[in-house]
Structure formats: structure tokens, C-alpha cells
Amino acid sequence: MVSGGASSMLRGMEHAFKVDLRGMIDLLSNHLYSDPSVFIRELLQNGVDAITARRQRGDSLFEPSLTARVHHVDGALPTLEFADNGVGLTEAEVHEFLATIGRSSKRLDEARDSFLGQFGIGLLSCFMVSGEIEVLTQSASGGAPVRWLAQADGTYTLETLPSGAVGTPGTTVRLRAREDTDFYFEYDELREALANYGRILPYPIHVTDGEQYDHVNAERLAWLDFADGDASKREEVLAYARTALNMEALDAVPLRTEDGSVRGVAFVLPYSTQSGSRQWHQVYLKRMLLGHDARNLLPDWAFFVRCLLNVDGLHPTASRESFYEDDALTGARASLDAQLRAYIEGLAQQDPARLEALIALHHLPIKALASENDEFFRLLAHAFEFETSTGRMKLGAYVAREPVIRMVTNLDQFRQIAQVASAYGHSVINAVYTYDVPLLRRYAALFGRALEEVDAQSYALALEDVSAAGLEGFVARANAALEAFGCVVSVKRFEPADLPALLIVTEEQRQRDDLDAAREVADELFTDLLDEYEGAYEEVRVTRLHLNLNHALVQDLLHVQDAAVFGRLVQMLYVQAHLLGHHPMRGQELALLGDGLSDMMRWGLRAAQMNILN
Structure with a gap:
């Protein structure tokens, strides 16, 4: 048992965590922050928060300013001075906030409402580009100015400066580049980083190297006015997309939410997306x-827009590169989803031409959205375009002429059916593309229309049979000509009359053909494996060539007596049907095509010579 005194003594012992600052810097650079250039963002953030704090103190007589100045001295690495004229820090505040990792000078509830920073670790990001951080600061509340100098090993010095050594209230951070980071201190790179992070900040940002100067955020922000409801800014916003984003946007959609206080614009991309x-x-x-990543803010289906968004009421993660999942984010995301849906619905009701252009370019995301939402689907379904056996057609036009929605879900099957279906006045939809099948099924269910999935074999059964009387010998001779190709011949009457033959290949035969093709390139071990699979198709002869008795060539073929000529003509009709039906050609069909053409040219020359002799 431990006595009460001993227990009290144990409870009274206190220990302090030891922080490996080098490890902390590695954590920041390799895991928390995505790019070392974020030290510019952190400097801007601290400066903006300092100016905001000074204004909240009631000091309105100063002109807010943020200035980055690069110093280049021959033979030395460049130095950056980043200055703000914000609230500054007293000596006690420097001890409390700059020397304590993770301690922020803003209360968290205040930070969420008024300040950019929350976590008090931003200044450490400067160690990613510099071996030391020097801070000169003068508090707006008075007192002596202070100089704080920190090293990457975790040590720092603090000294009080004579009154007036810093001048007006504010803070200046000095950083000297390392040899491997001097790139970030080049004027053009610095100016670009400042403009990138601070382009729409409300306080002026200046950058200079003594010879060059720029006010990086002097531009007007028409897109924020547009988000606030000023529709007259639309053309100016589209012009901004051209100049700033290098994008000729199809349209601009204003966005604004109460949850999260989001304001912005969505640009409809001028190119198709996946x-x-x-x-x-x-x-x-x-x-x-x-x-540049708003994956948890915008709906997944909205990948056809690129957005500019300003957020005032959502809570950033420690890296300040994304948002926490909370009720505010959920509400903002739902509101943005609803507004983008409303935009498309508005086009359907008021600007069908623009909707048609939008669907043509971004049909996949639009169809994805429609496949998940019945109300949205009812609004847009008739504007969706499908490939049919009678050409591309909007679904509204298709259902107006077809009492039954006929679809094929296999491209090879569609190619076979398309030759005959249109001749009988049927239009069959090639439903092999993404979302086609679920959209057609949803349409049939919501609008009460008959939907039929057809294939080539069942469709061929509808062709008109021809009486077998007198044709038995003809069919037997034709089957003999194609026996080596695993094809069975039948005689039908069908339209169009200028189509001499229709080849129907079932999926079972297609799989057997694939096995044959694989065997040609397989090694011995794999060949044995293929033999086992082929057993299921050994007795399958389901490729059928339907000869069209409405065609003059087939009628003439009935009277050909020469066995060699008859067999070759049947084989060439078989090859022609392969080509017209877009069926893959095996080696034996390709060889047959070459031999058949040679025979026909030879017969043609022989006939020509006989005519000359006669």
C-alpha cells in the first residue's frame, strides 16, 4: 500500500514535455503543409490577424498595410522582411505566444469568428525555408519594442529595444534564405506567391526588392459582387475567367450559402470531363x-465546373488546406448542391438551347445526377441524346415515334441488329454507354413505357421464313461451303432488299472465337487451361448466315450449278456479312477473303478472254 503522504508527493511531481523542434519542422514540411511556399501564407495570415486585432481595439486612424521586401547583397543569401502595421506584441506576449508551440494569441472562439489563424504554429513554417526567424515588434498598447530571434534547434533570445527603435505599432519578420530555399526569395516567385494567397485580401499587399515594386491585390473582385446578386457583373466575371484562369467558360453560376457563409462563382468548363x-x-x-481542392465542399457530380469560393464561416484543419467535417460544412455542401441543380433546372425551363449545349459537352455528370434524382430526371430526360439504329436521337423524339423502347446492351449485337431493324421501321437504342441502361429503365418506370431488351438472335427469329420446298438441296450445298467455318445457313426474306445476307453471332460463339484467338498466342500450360474452358462450347454451332431471298444475287445463286463457283459465292457472302456487321475477322476469314477475291478476278479474266475469242 502507498501511504497518503507518498501518494500526495507523487501527485505533486510535475514534468514538462520536451519538444524536438527539428522533428516538428519535418512534420510541418512533410505531413502538414503541402508546399514550403505556404510560409508566405502564414506570414500573410499573421499580418492580417494583427491588423484585424488592432481595428477591433478601436484604432481606425491607421491605414492597414502589408509589405514584403527582399534584400539582395552580393555574395550573401537573400533576406526577406515581412512587415505589418497591426496590433504588435508586448514583451510578455512574445514570451507567451512566440516561445510556446501551439499557443495562439487569439481565443479559439474569437478566432473562428474574426481571425484566420487558430493553431499558433504558423510561424514555425518559416523554418522550412530559413535557419532562423527574427521578429521585431512594437505593441499598439505601448511599452518598449522587442526583438525575438529563434533558431531551428529550439533556442531563442529576447531583448528589449530602446523606445522608438521600431517606430509605429506593428511587426516585422526577417528571414534569411538557406542555400536550398533561395528560390522562394526571388522577387518574381515571391510576388506570385503573395498574389496567389492574398489576391482578394481586404488589406493592400506590397512587394519590392528596391528596384521593382508591385501592389499585388489591387484588382477589383467582380466575382464576389456577382455572388452577392449583381447580375450585371456576369460578363466581367467571364472576362476574369479568360484572363486569370485562361478559360473560356460556357457560363458563370453565382453561389451563396448561409451555412458556412460561402460566396463565389462556378464556371462551367468549356471542355468535356470524366x-x-x-x-x-x-x-x-x-x-x-x-x-485548390474543394472535394469535401462541392458535390461529387459537379465535376464539370471550376469554382472561385470565399468562405467566412467554416472551420479549417490545422494545415488550413481543407475544412473540418461538421454541421456547417454539411449545410454548405447541401446548399451548393441545390444551387447547381437549380441552375440546370433553370436552363431546362428558360434556355433549352444552352441546356442542349451543356448536355452535349457534359453528358456524363448530367446523366449521373439524373440517374440519382427522380425530379431532376423528369425535367431533363427528354433532352438526353442516344445512339439508335436510325441515327442519334433525343429521347423525347424517340418515345414520340416508338411505342416500345428497344435497347441493346452489347455493341456487337447492336451492329448486327441495326442493319435490319431500321428497314422494318424499328429504332433500337445502342445502350452500351455509361448510364444508358439505368436511365432507360428509370424512364420506363417513371413514365409507364414498355422497355424491351433485344439481341440479334431473338431479333432474327422475327425475319420472314421461306418455305423449305425446293430449297433443301440449296441449303445443304450452302452449309457444306461453310462447314469449315462453323456456320449454319438459312434462307429468309427481309428488308432492306439490298442487303444480301445477315450474319448472326451469339455470345456463346463469340466466346468460343475468343478462346481460339487466345490459343494462337498461348503457351502449353495456358493452352491446357483453355482446353478445359472450350469443352463447354465444343458442340456449339450457333453462328448463322441468313441469306435474303429478296436480293437478286441470292435469287441468281439458286440456279448456279458449278459446285466450285457456288461454294465460293456463298463463302464471299459470308465474308461480306462479316464486314457489314462489323464482326471481328479471324485468320480463316481473312484468308478466305483473299482467296475469294483471287478466284473472282481469275474468273473475270477468263470470261473476258472468252468474249475476245468469240
Whole structure:
């Protein structure tokens, strides 16, 4: 048993965590932050928060300013000075906030409402590009100015400076580049980073190297006015997309949510996109660039837009590159989803021509959305276009002329059916593309229409049979000519009359053909495996060549007595049907094509010579 005194003594012992600052810097650079250039964002964030704090103190007589100045000295690495004229820090605040990792100078509830920063680790990001951080600061509340100098090994020095050594309230951060990071201190690179992160910040940002100067955020922000309901800004917003984003957007959609206080614009991309592809958006937090990935803010189906968004009411993660999943984010995401849906619904009701252009370019995301939402589907279904045996056709036009929706879900089957179906006035939909089948099934269910899935073999059964009387010998001779190719011949009457033959290949035969093709390139071990699979198809002879008795050539073929000529003509009709039906040609069909053409040319020359002799 431990006595009460001993227990009290144990409880009274206190220990401090030891922080490996080098390890912390590695964690920041390799795991928390995606790019070392974010040290610019962190400097901007600290400066903006300092100016915001000074204004909240009631000081309105100063002009907010953020200035980055690069110093280049021959033979030395460049130095960056980043200055703000914000609230500054006292000596006690420097001890408390700059020397304590993770301690923020803002209360968390205040930070969420008024400030960009929350986590108090942003200044450490400067160690990713510099071996030391020097801070000169003068508090707006008075007191002596302070100089704080921190090293990457975790040590720092603090000294009080004479009154007036810093001047007006504010803070200056000095960084000297390392040899491997001087790239970030080049004027053009620095100016681009400042503009990237601070383009829409409300306080002016200046950058200079003594010879060059720029005010990086002097441009007007028409897209925020557009998001607030100023429709007159639309053309200006589209012009911004051309100049700033290098994109000729099809349209601009204003976005605004109460949850999360989101304002922005969605640009409809002028090029087609794939389902699930990611777009690089520009997302700002209180006008500071947060990042280019809004995957947890925008709906998944909206991959045909690229957005500019400013967020005031969502909570960033520690890296400030994405948002926490909470009720505010859920509400904002739902609102953005609803607004983008409403945009498409508005086109359907008010601008069908633009809707048609949108669907033509972005049919996959639009169909994905329609396949999940009945109300949205009812609105757009008739505008969807499908490939049919009678050409491309909108679904509305198709159902207006066809009492039954006929679809084929296999491309090879469609190619076989398309030759005959249109001749009988049937239009069959080639439903082999993404979302086609679920959309057609949904249409049939919602609108009460008959839906029939057809294939080539069942469709061929509808062809008109011809009486077998007097044709037995003809069919037997034709079967003999094609026996080596595993094809059975029948005689039918069908339209179009200029189609001499129709080849129907079932899926079973197609699989057997695939096995034969694989065997040609397989090794011995794999060949044995293929032999086992082929056993299931050994007795299958289901490829059928339907000869069309409405065609003059087939009628003439009935009277050909020469066995060699008859057999070759049947074989050439078989090859022709292969080509017309877009069936894959095996080696034996290709050889047959060559031999048949040679025979026919030889017969033609012989006939020509006989005519000359006669």
C-alpha cells in the first residue's frame, strides 16, 4: 500500500514535455503543409490577424498595410522582411505566444469568428525555408519594442529595444534564405506567391526588392459582387475567367450559402470531363487562399465546373488546406448542391438551347445526377441524346415515334441488329454507354413505357421464313461451303432488299472465337487451361448466315450449278456479312477473303478472254 503522504508527493511531481523542434519542422514540411511556399501564407495570415486585432481595439486612424521586401547583397543569401502595421506584441506576449508551440494569441472562439489563424504554429513554417526567424515588434498598447530571434534547434533570445527603435505599432519578420530555399526569395516567385494567397485580401499587399515594386491585390473582385446578386457583373466575371484562369467558360453560376457563409462563382468548363475527375478550385478562407481542392465542399457530380469560393464561416484543419467535417460544412455542401441543380433546372425551363449545349459537352455528370434524382430526371430526360439504329436521337423524339423502347446492351449485337431493324421501321437504342441502361429503365418506370431488351438472335427469329420446298438441296450445298467455318445457313426474306445476307453471332460463339484467338498466342500450360474452358462450347454451332431471298444475287445463286463457283459465292457472302456487321475477322476469314477475291478476278479474266475469242 502507498501511504497518503507518498501518494500526495507523487501527485505533486510535475514534468514538462520536451519538444524536438527539428522533428516538428519535418512534420510541418512533410505531413502538414503541402508546399514550403505556404510560409508566405502564414506570414500573410499573421499580418492580417494583427491588423484585424488592432481595428477591433478601436484604432481606425491607421491605414492597414502589408509589405514584403527582399534584400539582395552580393555574395550573401537573400533576406526577406515581412512587415505589418497591426496590433504588435508586448514583451510578455512574445514570451507567451512566440516561445510556446501551439499557443495562439487569439481565443479559439474569437478566432473562428474574426481571425484566420487558430493553431499558433504558423510561424514555425518559416523554418522550412530559413535557419532562423527574427521578429521585431512594437505593441499598439505601448511599452518598449522587442526583438525575438529563434533558431531551428529550439533556442531563442529576447531583448528589449530602446523606445522608438521600431517606430509605429506593428511587426516585422526577417528571414534569411538557406542555400536550398533561395528560390522562394526571388522577387518574381515571391510576388506570385503573395498574389496567389492574398489576391482578394481586404488589406493592400506590397512587394519590392528596391528596384521593382508591385501592389499585388489591387484588382477589383467582380466575382464576389456577382455572388452577392449583381447580375450585371456576369460578363466581367467571364472576362476574369479568360484572363486569370485562361478559360473560356460556357457560363458563370453565382453561389451563396448561409451555412458556412460561402460566396463565389462556378464556371462551367468549356471542355468535356470524366466522371470522378477532380477540378482545381480556388477556395479562400476569409479572403486568404486556403487551397485548390474543394472535394469535401462541392458535390461529387459537379465535376464539370471550376469554382472561385470565399468562405467566412467554416472551420479549417490545422494545415488550413481543407475544412473540418461538421454541421456547417454539411449545410454548405447541401446548399451548393441545390444551387447547381437549380441552375440546370433553370436552363431546362428558360434556355433549352444552352441546356442542349451543356448536355452535349457534359453528358456524363448530367446523366449521373439524373440517374440519382427522380425530379431532376423528369425535367431533363427528354433532352438526353442516344445512339439508335436510325441515327442519334433525343429521347423525347424517340418515345414520340416508338411505342416500345428497344435497347441493346452489347455493341456487337447492336451492329448486327441495326442493319435490319431500321428497314422494318424499328429504332433500337445502342445502350452500351455509361448510364444508358439505368436511365432507360428509370424512364420506363417513371413514365409507364414498355422497355424491351433485344439481341440479334431473338431479333432474327422475327425475319420472314421461306418455305423449305425446293430449297433443301440449296441449303445443304450452302452449309457444306461453310462447314469449315462453323456456320449454319438459312434462307429468309427481309428488308432492306439490298442487303444480301445477315450474319448472326451469339455470345456463346463469340466466346468460343475468343478462346481460339487466345490459343494462337498461348503457351502449353495456358493452352491446357483453355482446353478445359472450350469443352463447354465444343458442340456449339450457333453462328448463322441468313441469306435474303429478296436480293437478286441470292435469287441468281439458286440456279448456279458449278459446285466450285457456288461454294465460293456463298463463302464471299459470308465474308461480306462479316464486314457489314462489323464482326471481328479471324485468320480463316481473312484468308478466305483473299482467296475469294483471287478466284473472282481469275474468273473475270477468263470470261473476258472468252468474249475476245468469240
